[in-house]
Amino acid sequence: MNLRNTDHSYGPVTRAIHWWMAAIIISLIGLGLYMTSLPDGDPKWELYDLHKSLGSLVFVLVLIRLAWRRITPPPPLPAAMSSFDKLAAHTGHMLLYAAMITLPVTGYLDSSLGGYHLSVFGLFDVPMLFSEDKELFEQVVTLHRWIGYGLALLIIAHIGAALKHHLIDHDRVLMRMLRGQ
Numbered sequence: 422m423n424l425r426n427t428d429h430s431y432g433p434v435t436r437a438i439h440w441w442m443a444a445i446i447i448s449l450i451g452l453g454l455y456m457t458s459l460p461d462g463d464p465k466w467e468l469y470d471l472h473k474s475l476g477s478l479v480f481v482l483v484l485i486r487l488a489w490r491r492i493t494p495p496p497p498l499p500a501a502m503s504s505f506d507k508l509a510a511h512t513g514h515m516l517l518y519a520a521m522i523t524l525p526v527t528g529y530l531d532s533s534l535g536g537y538h539l540s541v542f543g544l545f546d547v548p549m550l551f552s553e554d555k556e557l558f559e560q561v562v563t564l565h566r567w568i569g570y571g572l573a574l575l576i577i578a579h580i581g582a583a584l585k586h587h588l589i590d591h592d593r594v595l596m597r598m599l600r601g602q
């Protein structure tokens with residue numbers, strides 16, 4: 422079985438990582454919004470730990486994903502797309518990758534600067550490299566929040582674009598990520 426992307430489709434590895442990460446990230450946004458609305462105490466702090474663990478998993482997965490993308494680049498966009506649409510698609514994808522990296526990084530900084538711990542699924546603790554700084558902590562929390570909101574909007578546009586390809590342009594862009602060949 423060919424695990425790589427081909428000239429006209431995404432391979433099984435890229436597709437598996439895309440859909441697992443999509444599910445985790447959409448859940449993380451919902452969880453982030455929900456947990457911050459709860460009163461202090463349990464289950465709030467348990468959900469914070471879950472959010473931080475899943476967010477750390479996203480960080481590992483995005484590094485694997487970017488490495489795999491270098492080994493086997495994505496198929497080119499359909500020739501029928503205008504250069505403006507291609508540029509918009511590439512920019513959108515780069516922004517999605519940027520958010521997938523900066524959210525875990527600012528999340529980690531939150532924990533470190535806030536003087537908290539980061540226990541990954543209760544299995545091990547990630548060392549906290551920065552000492553407590555409440556002022557900087559508040560700024561990084563705000564940054565994490567706004568990147569999270571930005572990512573939510575980006576995902577809505579991304580899903581809209583995928584549906585437009587399928588329902589209006591009638592090309593294979595959605596199918597090559599859903600089913601491959």
Ligand code: HEM
Binds near residue numbers: 525527532
């Ligand atoms: C792709 C990964 C991530 C996404 C999409 C994400 C998304 C979000 C969202 C949408 C919120 C709610 C913001 C608000 O309304 O206040 C939030 C809050 C939070 N996130 Fe993340 N996050 C991610 C990764 C992480 C990681 C790795 C950590 C820590 C190691 C983390 C720590 C936190 C904390 C502590 C809060 C609560 C901040 C507060 O109390 O206002 N996040 N996140």
Ligand code: HEM
Binds near residue numbers: 443583
């Ligand atoms: C229901 C939700 C989603 C649908 C229907 C969807 C659909 C797609 C499709 C059809 C492509 C292929 C585009 C192409 O062929 O050029 C794609 C690529 C991509 N998607 Fe999604 N997606 C979803 C959720 C997400 C989420 C939540 C993220 C990340 C936050 C994401 C990040 C990406 C990235 C970065 C690419 C570019 C892959 C590459 O070529 O490197 N997607 N998506």
